[in-house]
Amino acid sequence: xxxxxxxxxxxxxFFQAAYLEERDAWVRDIKKAIHCLDGGQRFARKSTRKSxxxxxxxxxxxxxxxxxxxxKGIKELKLEKDKRxxxxxxxxxxxxxxxxxxxxxxxxxxxLLLASSLLxxxxxxxxxxxxxxxxxxxxxxxxxxxxxxxxYFPDSGFFCEGYSSDDDVVLKEEFRGxxxxxxxxxxx
Numbered sequence: 001x002x003x004x005x006x007x008x009x010x011x012x013x014f015f016q017a018a019y020l021e022e023r024d025a026w027v028r029d030i031k032k033a034i035h036c037l038d039g040g041q042r043f044a045r046k047s048t049r050k051s052x053x054x055x056x057x058x059x060x061x062x063x064x065x066x067x068x069x070x071x072k073g074i075k076e077l078k079l080e081k082d083k084r085x086x087x088x089x090x091x092x093x094x095x096x097x098x099x100x101x102x103x104x105x106x107x108x109x110x111x112l113l114l115a116s117s118l119l120x121x122x123x124x125x126x127x128x129x130x131x132x133x134x135x136x137x138x139x140x141x142x143x144x145x146x147x148x149x150x151x152y153f154p155d156s157g158f159f160c161e162g163y164s165s166d167d168d169v170v171l172k173e174e175f176r177g178x179x180x181x182x183x184x185x186x187x188x
Contacts, residue, residue: 085161092149115143
């Protein structure tokens with residue numbers, strides 16, 4: 001799950017993600033930033049709170065921690081779709097059900113709005129083609145209240161088995177040089 005960026009000074013930077021979906025998310029976001037900067041626009045991440053008009057009383061970080069609670073939170077499952085097994089994930093319906101049952105929202109429509117905010121702010125990640133397409137704007141809402149739309153927590157250990165595609169072939173290249181900084185990237 002390695003990809004390479006070559007900057008204008010002909011310096012190569014290699015990035016390694018923990019799993020395929022994380023790599024794809026990084027590549028997608030970097031491409032958006034490059035496209036924005038090439039177009040002469042200033043690149044700035046828009047705040048979901050401002051664009052969706054979330055009430056100030058909603059704390060997405062605290063809500064995320066509640067969702068991850070091992071006892072009362074959303075249960076991470078092993079789900080199968082299209083001969084692929086998704087580990088440590090859950091459905092969009094599970095998220096909305098949890099938001100309604102925990103009294104975080106009054107109805108499913110509010111739940112959809114709040115779940116879209118969690119997705120946009122990086123607290124939830126799409127897994128699988130259905131949820132990825134919606135997150136990329138190919139649906140009415142970025143988050144789907146469907147039993148076949150899969151999502152996961154970014155720090156959950158999510159991985160997908162049985163997936164292969166010619167589009168995902170990473171060219172092998174010998175790594176040489178000095179490691180300047182080694183660590184872990186966290187999307188925020």
